[in-house]
Amino acid sequence: MSQSIESVLTENRSFAPSEEFARAAQVKSMAQYEEMYRRADEDPEGYWAEVASELAWTKKWSKTLDWKLPDAKWFVGGQLNASVSCLDRHVATWRKNKAALLWEGEPGDTRVLTYGQLHREVCKAANALIALGVKKGDFVAIYLPMIPEAAIAMLACARIGAPHTVVFGGFSAEALGDRIKDAKAKIVITSDGGWRRGAIVPLKENVDRAVEGTSIEKVVVVKRCANDVAMKDGRDVWWHDTVDVASPRHEAESFDSEHTLFTLYTSGTTGKPKGILHTTGGYLTGAYYTTKLVFDLRDEDIFWCTADIGWVTGHSYVVYGPLANGATVLMYEGAPNQPGPDRFWDIIAKWGVTVFYTAPTAIRAFMRWGDQWPAKHDLSSLRLLGSVGEPINPEAWMWYREQIGHNRCPIVDTWWQTETGSIMISPLPGATPTKPGSATRPLPGIAADVVHKDGTPAKANEGGFLVIKKPWPSMLRTIFGDHERFQKTYFGEVAGCYFAGDGARKDADGYFWVMGRVDDVINVAGHRLSTMEVESALVSHPKVAEAAVVGRPDDLKGQAIVAFVTPRQGVAADEALAKVLREHVSSQIGALARPEEIRFAEALPKTRSGKIMRRLLREVASGSKSRGDTTTLEDQGVLERLAQSFAQEE
Numbered sequence: 020m021s022q023s024i025e026s027v028l029t030e031n032r033s034f035a036p037s038e039e040f041a042r043a044a045q046v047k048s049m050a051q052y053e054e055m056y057r058r059a060d061e062d063p064e065g066y067w068a069e070v071a072s073e074l075a076w077t078k079k080w081s082k083t084l085d086w087k088l089p090d091a092k093w094f095v096g097g098q099l100n101a102s103v104s105c106l107d108r109h110v111a112t113w114r115k116n117k118a119a120l121l122w123e124g125e126p127g128d129t130r131v132l133t134y135g136q137l138h139r140e141v142c143k144a145a146n147a148l149i150a151l152g153v154k155k156g157d158f159v160a161i162y163l164p165m166i167p168e169a170a171i172a173m174l175a176c177a178r179i180g181a182p183h184t185v186v187f188g189g190f191s192a193e194a195l196g197d198r199i200k201d202a203k204a205k206i207v208i209t210s211d212g213g214w215r216r217g218a219i220v221p222l223k224e225n226v227d228r229a230v231e232g233t234s235i236e237k238v239v240v241v242k243r244c245a246n247d248v249a250m251k252d253g254r255d256v257w258w259h260d261t262v263d264v265a266s267p268r269h270e271a272e273s274f275d276s277e278h279t280l281f282t283l284y285t286s287g288t289t290g291k292p293k294g295i296l297h298t299t300g301g302y303l304t305g306a307y308y309t310t311k312l313v314f315d316l317r318d319e320d321i322f323w324c325t326a327d328i329g330w331v332t333g334h335s336y337v338v339y340g341p342l343a344n345g346a347t348v349l350m351y352e353g354a355p356n357q358p359g360p361d362r363f364w365d366i367i368a369k370w371g372v373t374v375f376y377t378a379p380t381a382i383r384a385f386m387r388w389g390d391q392w393p394a395k396h397d398l399s400s401l402r403l404l405g406s407v408g409e410p411i412n413p414e415a416w417m418w419y420r421e422q423i424g425h426n427r428c429p430i431v432d433t434w435w436q437t438e439t440g441s442i443m444i445s446p447l448p449g450a451t452p453t454k455p456g457s458a459t460r461p462l463p464g465i466a467a468d469v470v471h472k473d474g475t476p477a478k479a480n481e482g483g484f485l486v487i488k489k490p491w492p493s494m495l496r497t498i499f500g501d502h503e504r505f506q507k508t509y510f511g512e513v514a515g516c517y518f519a520g521d522g523a524r525k526d527a528d529g530y531f532w533v534m535g536r537v538d539d540v541i542n543v544a545g546h547r548l549s550t551m552e553v554e555s556a557l558v559s560h561p562k563v564a565e566a567a568v569v570g571r572p573d574d575l576k577g578q579a580i581v582a583f584v585t586p587r588q589g590v591a592a593d594e595a596l597a598k599v600l601r602e603h604v605s606s607q608i609g610a611l612a613r614p615e616e617i618r619f620a621e622a623l624p625k626t627r628s629g630k631i632m633r634r635l636l637r638e639v640a641s642g643s644k645s646r647g648d649t650t651t652l653e654d655q656g657v658l659e660r661l662a663q664s665f666a667q668e669e
């Protein structure tokens with residue numbers, strides 16, 4: 020949700036960490052933060068080398084950073100295995116018998132895996148993948164619900180040097196197929212289904228449709244729902260038939276620091292999602308470091324990040340970051356309101372969750388469901404709360420603090436992206452005084468700033484582009500298969516800087532207020548989508564001549580999708596067509612992309628050079644009072660007059 024300038028400037032409440040919290044924290048004061056920031060700024064390579072050396076390397080790097088904009092290589096010549104840093108090194112200590120994974124399924128079934136057990140399962144899965152023909156460098160697609168096998172599969176891939184490409188289970192067969200094709204994946208790991216709001220998500224059926232005509236040779240199927248699924252002879256194998264019989268012993272090979280750990284698809288400004296590529300040493304350093312600093316994890320903690328592993332938040336803060344720290348993570352399979360609106364609070368009380376990390380869209384839903392739901396449960400185990408995915412509005416921030424944190428838990432509002440790999444801007448819970456709605460200051464080592472297009476710094480409270488001026492270890496290395504797009508998108512906008520695509524301002528205290536995207540990316544319930552992606556889905560329908568998609572502010576989801584559609588000649592523009600088109604988008608991309616509203620127009624407003632005037636459509640869609648407040652799109656005359664007045668302005 021983007022915030023108005025007014026709400027930002029009048030927002031002067033501030034909450035300092037309690038002395039009690041600060042005393043035990045990793046970073047205990049702003050003075051300590053400033054000192055760390057200064058050290059990292061003066062000697063970034065020395066700083067990051069120190070952090071990286073806390074991982075398990077089998078060969079030390081010869082050069083910390085090789086930087087030729089836009090190409091970064093971190094810990095050059097170093098060798099490691101990500102799964103060893105996450106598992107083997109803990110198994111060699113008392114943590115062998117510590118819980119690594121606490122899991123709860125939506126129906127209420129539970130599983131607990133110690134580090135020792137998780138290590139065994141990962142070794143078995145690694146051996147099984149090798150037996151299926153997966154080699155170092157082969158891409159493995161993972162399309163699973165939130166079950167332990169999802170983490171096991173990711174770590175098994177990492178263990179054998181096979182990059183994973185996790186696809187969120189809410190994506191359609193079509194979207195899965197596109198990603199499999201782009202990554203040229205050899206194997207896909209899925210399940211007979213997953214539980215969501217009491218129903219089974221038909222993952223295997225989607226896979227069957229997605230893999231037609233692709234490079235996929237094998238489909239590994241986890242049995243989750245005791246669901247009848249068709250198994251194709253010679254292609255499909257059960258996880259339990261292959262993994263359960265594999266040897267639990269696997270000697271991990273070390274890989275180059277810059278070996279690809281994974282690609283993860285995310286939406287950009289075009290219709291084609293980008294395969295964001297991360298490498299082993301740098302990514303793991305970032306995930307490890309930020310988990311330690313921002314979530315201040317201790318051995319007694321139970322850390323619950325509610326993100327699905329299909330998103331980068333799930334990669335970094337369900338799997339790699341917490342496990343690299345030897346922490347205990349909780350994983351939940353299903354919906355937050357199944358069977359009732361208090362499922363999350365029930366889970367927190369039942370397992371004794373201490374650190375809880377979720378998205379503003381979820382917090383706003385909880386607010387709407389009512390204070391009685393969290394009040395029913397004992398939330399006294401919580402000591403720290405986190406937020407991620409979109410700007411958090413101050414109202415939701417205050418509700419989170421009062422109703423969930425009982426005015427006792429610090430809140431860390433963490434700004435970062437799929438591309439950054441790990442958290443970039445966030446309070447440190449024992450040090451940073453927080454202001455509701457601000458992600459506060461960049462982490463030590465992160466040279467974030469707000470600048471104008473020409474790279475000059477914006478003044479206090481002046482809006483500008485959020486950029487990062489120096490390389491950091493967990494930065495993306497490329498867009499898979501399109502290095503030129505990588506260069507243009509991230510390093511072609513503001514000279515010399517990484518451009519994040521977000522607008523922001525810094526206040527007089529140097530606190531960052533992220534305002535939201537400045538490109539054609541929209542954020543719907545914390546899910547990142549491109550307007551062009553939804554437009555492509557719409558125009559692929561035979562009854563559509565043209566479509567333009569914009570985001571409109573939405574109290575719950577942050578943004579809602581509004582599609583302006585011009586039907587083909589002779590096609591009736593009615594509610595029935597709107598319904599068909601909404602379903603069509605859902606089947607092309609996934610339910611998360613289904614337009615909230617479809618508005619029909621005889622023609623779309625365009626500039627003389629033929630560009631759709633999105634700004635005008637955004638104003639129309641949000642019913643802006645400043646102009647066009649009585650506009651209905653069916654009134655083409657009004658739209659044309661509006662377009663003219665916009666054209667005069669430009």
Ligand code: 7RM
Nearest residue numbers: 407408409410432433434435436437533547
């Ligand atoms: C982690 C994640 C990235 C986009 C990013 C922003 C928005 C994320 C915050 C935020 C304001 C935050 N990766 N965003 N976190 N905006 N405050 N704390 O979400 O690649 O899926 O999305 O999300 O616009 O560019 S993502």
